[in-house]
Amino acid sequence: MVKRALLICIDGWGERAEAHGNAILEAKTPVMDSYRSAPANYAVVDASGLSVGLPAGVMGNSEVGHLTIGAGQVEFQDLVRINLSLEDGSIAKKEALVQAFEHAKSGSGRLHLFGLVSSGGVHSHQEHLFAILAAAKAYGVPRSLIHVCLDGRDTPPTSGVEFMKTLEAKLAELSYGEIATLSGRYYSMDRDKRWERVKLGYDCICRAPGSCETVPAGEVSAFLSKLYEKGETDEFVKPVGVLADGGLADGETFLCFNFRSDRAREMFEAMCQEPPFETDVKRKPGLCVQFTRYNSSFDTPIVFPPQKLKNGLSEWISAQGLTQFHCAETEKYAHVTFFFNGGREEAFEGEERCMVDSPKVATYDLQPEMSAVGVADAMVAAVKDGKHPFMVCNFAPPDMVGHTGVYEKAVIAAAHTDEQIGKIAAACQEHDVGLFITSDHGNCETMITEDGKPITSHSTTPVPFIGLLPKGDTSRFKTLTGGVADVAPTVLAYMGLPIPSEMTGKSML
Numbered sequence: 001m002v003k004r005a006l007l008i009c010i011d012g013w014g015e016r017a018e019a020h021g022n023a024i025l026e027a028k029t030p031v032m033d034s035y036r037s038a039p040a041n042y043a044v045v046d047a048s049g050l051s052v053g054l055p056a057g058v059m060g061n062s063e064v065g066h067l068t069i070g071a072g073q074v075e076f077q078d079l080v081r082i083n084l085s086l087e088d089g090s091i092a093k094k095e096a097l098v099q100a101f102e103h104a105k106s107g108s109g110r111l112h113l114f115g116l117v118s119s120g121g122v123h124s125h126q127e128h129l130f131a132i133l134a135a136a137k138a139y140g141v142p143r144s145l146i147h148v149c150l151d152g153r154d155t156p157p158t159s160g161v162e163f164m165k166t167l168e169a170k171l172a173e174l175s176y177g178e179i180a181t182l183s184g185r186y187y188s189m190d191r192d193k194r195w196e197r198v199k200l201g202y203d204c205i206c207r208a209p210g211s212c213e214t215v216p217a218g219e220v221s222a223f224l225s226k227l228y229e230k231g232e233t234d235e236f237v238k239p240v241g242v243l244a245d246g247g248l249a250d251g252e253t254f255l256c257f258n259f260r261s262d263r264a265r266e267m268f269e270a271m272c273q274e275p276p277f278e279t280d281v282k283r284k285p286g287l288c289v290q291f292t293r294y295n296s297s298f299d300t301p302i303v304f305p306p307q308k309l310k311n312g313l314s315e316w317i318s319a320q321g322l323t324q325f326h327c328a329e330t331e332k333y334a335h336v337t338f339f340f341n342g343g344r345e346e347a348f349e350g351e352e353r354c355m356v357d358s359p360k361v362a363t364y365d366l367q368p369e370m371s372a373v374g375v376a377d378a379m380v381a382a383v384k385d386g387k388h389p390f391m392v393c394n395f396a397p398p399d400m401v402g403h404t405g406v407y408e409k410a411v412i413a414a415a416h417t418d419e420q421i422g423k424i425a426a427a428c429q430e431h432d433v434g435l436f437i438t439s440d441h442g443n444c445e446t447m448i449t450e451d452g453k454p455i456t457s458h459s460t461t462p463v464p465f466i467g468l469l470p471k472g473d474t475s476r477f478k479t480l481t482g483g484v485a486d487v488a489p490t491v492l493a494y495m496g497l498p499i500p501s502e503m504t505g506k507s508m509l
Contacts, residue, residue: 002322003495005434006383006391007487008424009069009340010417011062011332012399014442014461015044021448021455023407024398027414031422032464035437041467043480043508047441048460051483053077055121059458062335062399065440065484070340071312072488072503078259078292079121081304082128091128092135096289096301097255101139103287104253109142112248114205114267115257115291116185117146118163120154123189123260126163128291130170132257137176145180145246147205149188150224152234160234161224168220179220180246181205181212184237189263195270195277202270204239207247208281214241251286259304261294268294309342311500313488317390318348320497325382326351328394329371330358335440336394352388354378358396365406368413370397376420383427389495391433395420402444405454410444425468432470434494438487439463465508467494477508 019025024032035042045051048060052068053076068074076084085091104111113132116124129146136144148167150160164179171177181204188201203211215223220242227237241247248254254271258264270276272288288300317324328336333355338345347353356374359367372395379393397413404410421437428435442461449455465487469475475494485505492499493507 002389002497003434004389004432005436005491005495006379006424006428007491008421008435008437009066009336009392009394010398010421010437010439011335011394011396012402012441012443012458013414013417013439013463014445014459015464016442016445016461020450021407021446023402023410023444023447024414025445027411027418029414029418031418031425035466035468039480041469041477043465043477043482044462045438045465045481045486046483047439047463050074050080051485053080055080055083057460059460060441061458062332062440063339066335066339067342069438069440069484069487070314071309071342072485072499072505073309074483074485074504075307075309078304079125082259086127086131091131092138094303096303097132097135098139099301100253100255100287100289101136101141104141105139107286108249108252110252111136111141111144112147112180112252112254112285113144113257114147114149114254115264116149116151116189117167118151118155118159120151122154123263124258126166128259129257132255133170133174133177137174144177145243146177147181147183148179149183149185150234150237151185153185155234157233157235158228160237161221161228164220164224178243178246179217180243181239181241182215182220182237183239184235185263186236187239188267190266191262193266195266198266198270199275199277199279201239201267202275203279203281204241205248205271206281206283207241208279212239212241214244217242248283248285250284253287253289254285255289255291256294257291259292261292264290265294268298272298272300311502312342313491314341314348314351316492316500317497318350321350322389323350323352323387324348324390324392325354325388326392327354327356327375327378327382329356329375329396331370331400332394332396336392340392363404364397364400365404365409368397368401368409369416370400370413372397372417372420376423379424380427383424383431383433386431390491398444402447403456405447405456407447407454410447414444428468429470434470434473435468436487436491436494437464437466437468438484440484467509469494475509479508482506482508
């Protein structure tokens with residue numbers, strides 16, 4: 001007989017003992033306190049860094065948190081996958097990269113590399129470019145021409161000159177590679193369909209007559225320093241040519257090395273499909289290569305294609321012929337559906353969804369309880385009607401109010417969330433439903449710096465994982481540490497269902 005289970009994902013609820021800046025400890029949370037004081041099934045699990053597929057030490061977020069919780073396995077994010085390939089040298093053997101090298105080598109002998117050059121690690125990382133250059137040289141590609149996008153947004157606004165010095169030093173070390181063009185990300189990495197901006201970068205790369213100024217190759221740093229003196233910053237540097245013969249020609253190879261898609265997409269579309277703007281020059285590259293998938297409509301090789309998650313919690317429960325119920329308010333609805341289901345938009349067979357409207361306020365400190373009551377009421381109703389063996393919900397207030405930085409309101413958000421959890425817990429006890437509670441990442445437990453300044457970001461704090469089982473059930477967690485990937489297999493083990501081989505997380509029961 002399958003046991004019924006309900007999973008609560010509290011957004012932004014970390015487990016931290018220090019009281020300073022800790023809205024959770026300051027709040028009145030008798031429900032969660034009672035679980036903590038009877039710790040047989042109260043574990044503390046990691047929800048940041050490698051535990052959710054991010055680089056070590058990087059704070060978690062709602063997307064990767066729910067993805068990992070729902071998948072029961074760690075899907076390494078693109079940045080981590082790429083970094084690991086640099087460490088073991090496998091990047092040089094990636095099929096799409098070899099394809100680009102071969103096309104360039106057998107054609108014009110020129111490989112065009114486009115992307116953001118910085119150590120920001122949000123859209124790209126300069127080390128990825130350096131690895132591509134080394135691999136291209138080793139493969140025998142005669143020339144690699146770099147179309148540089150300057151950062152100044154995920155890095156200090158005038159740090160571009162130092163990144164250019166680093167790039168120039170690397171090119172000298174390799175005795176290979178040339179800077180062809182330079183552009184602030186505001187132009188060449190637009191994401192808002194401001195095609196007039198993209199056009200400036202496109203025309204410069206393609207060398208439309210009179211499209212951009214030119215800067216001698218040895219004077220890039222001096223050029224940027226002069227712009228800084230005028231008050232200009234990296235992000236807004238207008239496109240300039242650097243290499244006299246560095247323009248893209250028809251039939252050549254174009255590779256974008258950004259790993260994040262949103263700001264790579266427009267230039268890639270203009271360059272590799274059809275420019276959605278008037279231009280005096282249109283180029284048709286012979287081969288375009290994406291570093292990661294920028295858009296499913298781009299039918300070009302991908303160096304790091306998307307991973308396919310199979311048999312996550314929702315899919316597996318559906319495959320057993322069971323039904324399920326997913327509920328959240330608007331702000332976090334995608335997290336208990338799309339992300340929890342492994343990046344799938346459509347509901348699985350037997351999956352019922354419920355979205356409660358988030359309040360229409362400018363910022364959530366103005367209504368710190370948000371719509372937690374509506375979510376709790378929907379979950380209590382689902383418990384009582386007995387229709388679904390598995391139920392999952394999200395409580396948004398600790399995270400969304402934590403992001404405002406208004407500490408007093410985050411205290412209210414934590415207290416209110418605790419109250420709603422208590423309502424669900426009571427219903428679960430009454431109807432013999434196993435209740436599991438966890439969080440996707442920390443936030444409102446770490447809201448004030450040591451010198452009294454507000455913290456509005458997520459944290460690397462571990463999160464609770466609690467099992468509140470029906471009366472008479474003596475099951476106990478066999479370990480009180482782990483990662484959020486252990487949540488799904490634990491829920492399945494409690495329900496009496498097999499755990500799919502794809503789940504690398506371990507049941508705590």
